[in-house]
Amino acid sequence: MSDPRLVGTEIVDSVIDTIGNTPLVRLKRLTELEGIECVFAMKNESTNPGGSAKDRPALEMILAAEREGLLKPGGTIVEPTSGNTGVGLAIVAAQRGYTCVFVMTDKVAPEKVSLLKAYGAEVVVCPVAVEPSDPQSYYSVAERLTEELGAFRPNQYDNPHNPEAHVKTTGPEIWRQTGGRITHFVAGAGTCGSITGVARYLKSMNPDIKIIAADPEGSVYSGGSGRPYLVEGVGEDFFPAAWEPELLDDIIAISDEESFLTARYVSEREGILIGGSGGMAVAAAIKVAKSAKPDDVVVVFNPDSGRGYLSRVFDDAWMANFGFLRECDQCVGAVLDARNASIENLLYVNPGQLVSEAIELMRSTGVSQLPVCKNTPPFAAAEVSGSIDELELMEAIHRDPGVMSTPVEKVMGPKLPTIGVGQKLELAVEMLESAPALLVLSGGRPLSVLTRTDVLAYFSAVAEAAIGGPQRG
Ligand SMILES: Cc1ncc(COP(=O)(O)O)c(C=O)c1O
Known part of the structure; x- marks a missing residue:
């Protein structure tokens, strides 16, 4: 009252x-x-x-748990969430005297952890790189904490x-x-x-x-x-x-x-x-x-x-790197236009393909690097799992010829650095000083590999056009 x-x-x-x-x-x-x-x-x-909007279900789920006797005065709420539902639960918990424990992965941005802590919640961070069945996974930790603390688990997906x-x-x-x-x-x-x-x-x-x-x-x-x-x-x-x-x-x-x-x-x-x-x-x-x-x-x-x-959708650099924004007219995309690159025609290998198949693809297409991608095109940026490079493959096979019949994922190197299709060519040149190749993203999806040779070919074509066609000696 x-x-x-x-x-x-x-x-x-x-x-x-x-x-x-x-x-x-x-x-x-x-x-x-x-x-x-x-x-x-x-x-x-x-x-x-x-x-x-999550304040609404947070309130309703807590009131229902009180009515159903699932949440007693001074009780604890455990939920695996990093987002808006956590904020809603934390607000209602603060007001009604409950403790909140949120379980999240180490992939979550630090400001999300800070936000929930600011409302007085406890945050348990678990490694993202483990299977859901692993006792360290955030599912397992949330289960264990719910049990140990005799806590109420709202479970918004089922509630x-x-x-x-x-x-x-x-x-x-x-x-x-x-x-x-x-x-x-x-x-x-x-x-x-x-x-x-x-x-x-x-x-x-x-x-x-x-x-x-x-x-x-x-x-x-x-x-x-x-x-x-x-x-x-x-x-x-x-x-x-x-x-x-x-x-x-x-x-x-x-x-x-x-x-x-x-x-x-x-x-x-x-x-x-x-x-x-x-x-x-x-x-x-x-x-x-x-x-x-x-x-x-x-x-x-x-x-x-x-x-x-603010650090993603409203950050120009983040948006440009995924190929969502154009910074210039003559940008990275201009180099690829000259090669008619398209998301559907990206050259790639799947992690499970054999090294011998990857070598055959590189040989028949004349490329020296390939991204390793899960599934089939069009890929999401998150489906890129690594890369292979002819120099590294050559060394690996030289050490052990058996590498030829192993899956690519066993020998692949790290992902290629990414650049957006609308980013400046100067940036590509700068990045290519330390990387043999870049992966160009367009609309958040891998579009093509960009090498030093591609940039050189583009520069020489531009120079030829400027002086009225190829010079004959
Ligand atoms: C940012 C955002 N948009 C939309 C939704 C979807 O709402 P609902 O879970 O009710 O389908 C959520 C849910 O978490 C959200 O956080």
Whole structure:
């Protein structure tokens, strides 16, 4: 019960009371710039106290655990998370007197660890490079700590109170804020809590409302095999409990490049700082809104703020290195254009192929280095596992001829240094002083190997063109 002294004031009882009731904001500039005729608005979840939509399920999962006797006063919450859910749980735990222990891998950015610690949570960091069954893996450590501490494990991927939070709050808010006129709802899906919860509510009010999932290319929801992508927080390589495809009218796959560039576009043009997954949702929503009728109301769900992605999506150097940005006209890509390089035609070997096969490929194509990549093209940057080099292979075979019939992964060297297709040629020249070859990325994907010979050939072609064709002596 709230304090009677607050009656007649606008003081809320605690930070928990500021979760939800986020604004629904018309994307006016985008509407004009994109030639959209319908009403196009964003449900902006970055205004929650923890900065994301995850405050809602965090609160709901904790309240349910209290009701169900799974969480006793002064108890402990253990969850393997590094992201927004951790922040939401930490906020509610601080307010209600629980201890939070978050388990994460050493791959997580240090500021994410600091953020959770800032809310008083304990953070246990586990090595990423171990199998899930290893006792040191973050799954195993989370299991062990839950057991040892007699802790409550919310498990957002399985917990029915995750989608329920959105059935109870987000869905009704959107219905009320649009006066029941919403026709389309577009959102990314991670655990599927948000999209499933909102869809359940909206379809119960009006079954004609179209629910559209935006999904990273590679994720299983849009038919991918779970291959890696760079957008954070959305898409999966498995189907969680809240995945309810019968609620979805369409699923639109969006590339990392489109997601990131749209996040920057929305932030710059609307003054609403959004992250990569928000960019992905808006990219899909623009497509939906462009084909909507003037009376339609399209709502896009923005899960969090771009502040969490300043060192990635909003960092020009990071973006350029993955080949998402162009820094110049005559850049690295110009060298490759001369060779008609394409992502589909990348020369590569799989880690399991034999060294003899790799040598045959190098011989028949006349290249001296090959990237070692898992799966088949188009590859994600994260699928590059190493490289092979003719000089190193020659030495290895000289020492032991048996190397010819071993898999490439046994003898491969480190990954080639990467450069973006839109980065300056000067940078390539500088990097090639210490590396025999570079791997050029375009749109986050390996495009081609770039060698000193390639750059020399390009320079001489440019010089010849400048003096009116090849000089004959
Ligand atoms: C940044 C971001 N976007 C989107 C989502 C997806 O939301 P949900 O898990 O409810 O599907 C998440 C979930 O963690 C997220 O962190």
